[in-house]
Amino acid sequence: MVGRVEPLPASREGGTRMGGEEVTRVQAPGKPKTVNINMGPQHPSTHGVLRLKVALNGEIVEDVECVLGYLHRGSEKLAEDGTYLQFIPYTDRMDYLAAMQNNMAYCLAVETVADIKVPEYANYLRVIAQEINRIASHQVWLGTWGIDLGALTMFFWCLRDREEALALLEQMCGARLTYSYMRFGGVKQDVPPGFRERALAWVRYMRPRIDEYESLLTKNDIFLLRTKGIGNLPKHRAIGYGVTGPMARGSGVDYDLRRDEPYCNYRAFDFDVPVRTDGDCYARYEVRVEEMRQSCDILEQALTRLPERGPYIAPEVGERAKQNRLKPPAGEVYTRVENPRGELGVLLVSDGSNKPYRVKVRPASLSNLQPLPEMVRGLKIPDLVATLGSTDITLGDVDR
Template sequence: MAEQQTPSEQTPKRRLMTLNVGPQHPATHGVLRMKMLLDGERIVDAEPIIGYLHRGSERLGEMGTYLQFIPYTDRMDYLAAIHNNMAFVHACEKLADLDVPPRANVLRVLAQEINRVASHLIWMGTFGIDIGAMTTFFWCFRDRERALRLLERMTGTRLTYSYMRFGGVKHDVDEDWIQDTREWVDQVREGIQELDDLLTENDIFVARTKGTGVVSTEQAIDYGMTGPNLRATGKAFDLRKEEPYASYETYDFDVPTSDEGDVFARYACRMAEIEESLGIVEQACDRWADAEGNHLSREVGEGSSQFRWSPPEGEAYGRIESPRGELGCLVVSDGSNQPYRVKMRAHSFSNLSAISELARGELIQDAIITLGSLDIVLGDIDR
């Protein structure tokens, strides 16, 4: 729907037009509405309107027990549900000073890294559609489907895993699963090699993405942007390195960065991160057989003792590195079996808040791929 508005002051003969992109629009990756003021094809102003998926998850969290909030976290960032589980459980464990057995940590790392690869693949697939590359979509979804099958065997569900428990994870995996995961790592390596051949040197892809949607490090920090969006500006910051959790400090991996801060840099960062994640998965597979302890801490135990578990009174903020950046959880406990307050620090929320500034002055088709390159998930923004 478009309507004509008053002429702009700078260009008296031109007329400005308001264009609504969304809420139902494939390029918005969910239900996001962008109100754009256009001068021809150039964006004069863009205002994102959010809240279409607001379900009040944080308020719902106050109405159930601690364990009952875990399924709600799945439905926030539904493409990286394992990381949402992890952020909440991590904050609770921090508040309770609860130790996690090494075996549970290996399983947590496996689940998180497989989920990270799946999440980056779905980003790459849908981003391909944004710039008109259909093939990447099919290739990425093929490899992602294999990752989902592994996660399904591990956790019992394809998307909403609810795999984390206080002091560990829900179940252990078996030797067959480890074998299949190793095979999957090889398959994905081949898959991303194909993608690399298809995109990285592709003239059209490079022309569209290089120099588009440039974010400086100062801008990224000012808006609280984290994850690959921050690392693509040249800032090597990864919570797995800086504030290790789940024994990430014992794994050998690099933090890929690019300096340009444009759409291509964000693509390159995510591509390199998939490679690093696959390396971590291989290391975790090697450790699995000899990892000590149980998949759950004996301090808490299984079943109904999980249901009754609650941290002592106090306030704690735990944060982890999800595929989209810093995912944190603030838990306030009054000592009862229900959280007094849970706040999820949504990574996409901060990442998206910069879009007005990034889109201003850009061409409309560039703004669409800039938006796509931020890798937002609306379920996470609206909560």
């Protein structure tokens, strides 16, 4: 069930294919007819259970309508039933490729409403966990997008290197995908001995691997034809649609919450925010690949500066019983963190009891998916696949 390599589309202006071969479009006699087809909800290149109703004229996409909700589990309603602590495992399952950031976003909201201060050592562990998770998430994106575009090797290479990232996260918290690592005021447990060396070794291993990924794609003619100028999203439309994260940065929005609205202790690290202005699939690709390098930089700084030992959770809320009985004062907060896909916001309303009154998660994927019809109108079916892959959505995040 891997993506079939689509034949190269003729160059978009008509005229010549690569190699100088003349192409003339053959138009069937009579009026062009619009055909409606379903793409998904079970489709390998929708990256989950997304259903697209596509109106096609021949191979030209005339319109797309997204049908959501196939993975809706009602997490926000479930949040109102349990205690604050009991909601953390649900956040893992929203954006399952970036569970650390989801944990973080929720814990940050609770800490803001309850005024909990996080020890420095815990902040380091949080940053390390999130950046490892960010690289792992981008690897899944790059690998699966590679399959969408017919570059199968990308998938093997990315998942090969992600294995060690998951092993590192497993060392931190005991799970490979659904971490539930963050707690209010810190993290669940300290890292085991030898973690620092192993993680540093992985970071040093990863840098040349990212160059290697690029050697497969960046100057590859087929890849350039499939991505350059495809799926354009101009800056003002990106802002209007609430698009955030690497997608917005690919469209020229120079904003990263880690740098501009730092949470944890991101202020302490030196890193660049890659920005491209083209707004096409290729720009988004460049941004994400560069982000992996920047995450390596942050990881290297964090791992070298990580204190030998320290409190990994704030002592006043550290015990398990205290976590479970947490009763923040009444209030409403909106906090946000930078997820691999963009701005992950949490609106938390507390009524002073031990259960959240309302938790609303603002997923980055939902807003990033919304301009899809605008981006693909007039393109061909393979371009729809390429554009959808470049938005890097997780359906667990869209539907919650």
